[in-house]
Amino acid sequence: MTELTVFQQKFSALCGDIELRFNESMAKHTSFRIGGPAEIMAFPKTRDQLAKLLKTSALLDCPFAILGAGTNVLAPDEGMSGLVICLKDALSGLERLDETRIRVMGGITMARAAVFAAGLGLSGMEFAHGIPGTVGGGVYMNAGAYGGELSDIIESVEVMDFSGNIRCLKCSEMDFSYRHSRLEEEGGIVISADFVLIPKAEEEIRSLMKELQTKRTASQPLDLPSAGSAFKRPVGGYAAALIDQAGLKGFRVGGAAISEKHAGFAVNLGGATAADVQQLLQQVSDRVYETSGIRIEPEVRIW
Numbered sequence: 001m002t003e004l005t006v007f008q009q010k011f012s013a014l015c016g017d018i019e020l021r022f023n024e025s026m027a028k029h030t031s032f033r034i035g036g037p038a039e040i041m042a043f044p045k046t047r048d049q050l051a052k053l054l055k056t057s058a059l060l061d062c063p064f065a066i067l068g069a070g071t072n073v074l075a076p077d078e079g080m081s082g083l084v085i086c087l088k089d090a091l092s093g094l095e096r097l098d099e100t101r102i103r104v105m106g107g108i109t110m111a112r113a114a115v116f117a118a119g120l121g122l123s124g125m126e127f128a129h130g131i132p133g134t135v136g137g138g139v140y141m142n143a144g145a146y147g148g149e150l151s152d153i154i155e156s157v158e159v160m161d162f163s164g165n166i167r168c169l170k171c172s173e174m175d176f177s178y179r180h181s182r183l184e185e186e187g188g189i190v191i192s193a194d195f196v197l198i199p200k201a202e203e204e205i206r207s208l209m210k211e212l213q214t215k216r217t218a219s220q221p222l223d224l225p226s227a228g229s230a231f232k233r234p235v236g237g238y239a240a241a242l243i244d245q246a247g248l249k250g251f252r253v254g255g256a257a258i259s260e261k262h263a264g265f266a267v268n269l270g271g272a273t274a275a276d277v278q279q280l281l282q283q284v285s286d287r288v289y290e291t292s293g294i295r296i297e298p299e300v301r302i303w
């Protein structure tokens, strides 16, 4: 038995009935379809299971990472040592709290949350319907689109710290800004979020979601694996426009390329490695800096 197998068995023995997979390909769990194996991947169904995973990691001195739907992550080719805690579809549940508020668990996709709200005749989440990540991942980086961002509609967030303790933070305490929350510096896991919405006719809500989806399909390369916008919006411009002006549409490194359809997207044309994507992002950032004097930074989280 290898050292890794012994470690995996030890971890498993301490985790009881929590679903674990060993040497699970990260490419299967990221929208880029890139990434080597995670030594251990866990799918906790409850907050107790999540806390148990954190305690086991601490006990065994095992590094861990939190994964939602993997739509904003570039996972390394060599794989992930330690534990990846996968929350999509694991930490799930949606409930109406009162006339205007809903509570959504961190592992629910934003699409599902938006459809749930629409079904209740509650407006405000339409912009998030087409963002393919989970509510947890969305809160972590204050996801947004078409003029809206999650911080506009969040009332509070339930956060578990890495010792397993849970606290409730008001929206004003989350330090939200463009694609940022305090969790990026402090750490912490989004267990659930409460949203305050506005009553509206369901048809109007569904019609806006459909209109925004049509816009997305027309402008974004949704047929190719990607992580959405590869770069953050810089002060004084738009990354896609700057990349286009630098003549980089279609620019390629290995199997990774800047989309011909939308210059803000880095896409996997087939067989791209994480190293290809990282080099592509670096070279694009450098070329944009040379042509515009503006430095663009990756939006995708490079693990």
Ligand SMILES: Cc1cc2nc3c(=O)[nH]c(=O)nc-3n(C[C@H](O)[C@H](O)[C@H](O)COP(=O)(O)OP(=O)(O)OC[C@H]3O[C@@H](n4cnc5c(N)ncnc54)[C@H](O)[C@@H]3O)c2cc1C
Pocket (backbone or CB within 6 Å): 031, 065, 066, 067, 068, 069, 070, 071, 072, 073, 087, 106, 107, 130, 131, 132, 133, 134, 135, 136, 137, 138, 139, 140, 141, 142, 143, 144, 145, 183, 188, 189, 190, 191, 220, 222, 226, 227, 228, 229, 301
């Ligand atoms: C085709 C496409 C279109 C996109 N369009 C948009 C868009 O319009 N607007 C936009 O903002 N983004 C967009 N994205 C990017 C992505 O969907 C969002 O950033 C989303 O919020 C990521 O959520 P996720 O669950 O996939 O997180 P992941 O990619 O799994 O993780 C991203 C980060 O969040 C952390 N994280 C995940 N879950 C939790 C949790 N429960 N608690 C704490 N931390 C957590 C991870 O550790 C990681 O650091 C797009 C992506 C794609 C592929």
